[in-house]
Amino acid sequence: MRSRLGAIVVMGVLALSACERREADAPPPxxxxxxxxxxADISGDYRPVGEGSGNLVSMFVGQTAGFTAWEAGQGGPPPLILSLVGPQGSxxxxPDAYAITDDTVQMTGSAPGGGVVRLQGRIDQGALATxxxxLGDQTPVxxxxxxxxxxxTAFALSWWGGD
Incomplete structure (x- = not known):
């Protein structure tokens, strides 16, 4: 009886350790x-400061509610849009993917024709407040x-206050 009880306990311990091992081996989600x-609200239209931003014409950043809806799969307009100009026009x-915080913006998207577009930027909150x-100026934000x-291509964008 004792050997049976011991065998059951050992089998139980082995089963539990196997489960833990499988969970540890599983790839991260x-x-x-x-x-x-x-x-904070960083929404708005951002335009190049002076010359030298290459083919980047503007970047639209939506409001927080737009990001939340997009991430929940509720559709609606994209909360982040790049406007570029290339050999075939505008x-x-x-976004195919993005990560945006108070200080950084990263985006990957697909240009018409299948080209990969990647943007990495740093947001200056003080310059944005100014x-x-x-109501918009040529301060790089x-x-x-x-x-x-x-x-x-390197870029510098200012917050555009409209016409």
Missing amino acids: ETAPFSHRLS MRVT ARRN ITGTVSVDGQR
Whole structure:
């Protein structure tokens, strides 16, 4: 009887350790392709400061509610849109993936014709506050790089207050 009880306990321990091993060996869950962590409103249209932003014409950033709806799969307009100009004219690039915080913006999208577009930028919250107070000016608010099919270009964008 004792040996049976011992065997049952040993089998139970082995079964539990096998479960723990399987969980440890399992690949980590995939991260969501869309994420935002914004404590402030950074919405607006951003336009290049001076010359030298390459083919980046503008970047639209939606409001927090738009990001939340997009991430929940509720559709609606994309909360992040790049407007580029290339050999075939103007193109609008919507995100295949993005990560945006109060300080950074990263986006990957597909240009018409299948080209990969990547944007990485740093957001200057102080410059954004100044630009909003002044209803837009030429202060760089977002700086970074954008690459289209591997061709990388630096950019500086200001918050655009409209006409």
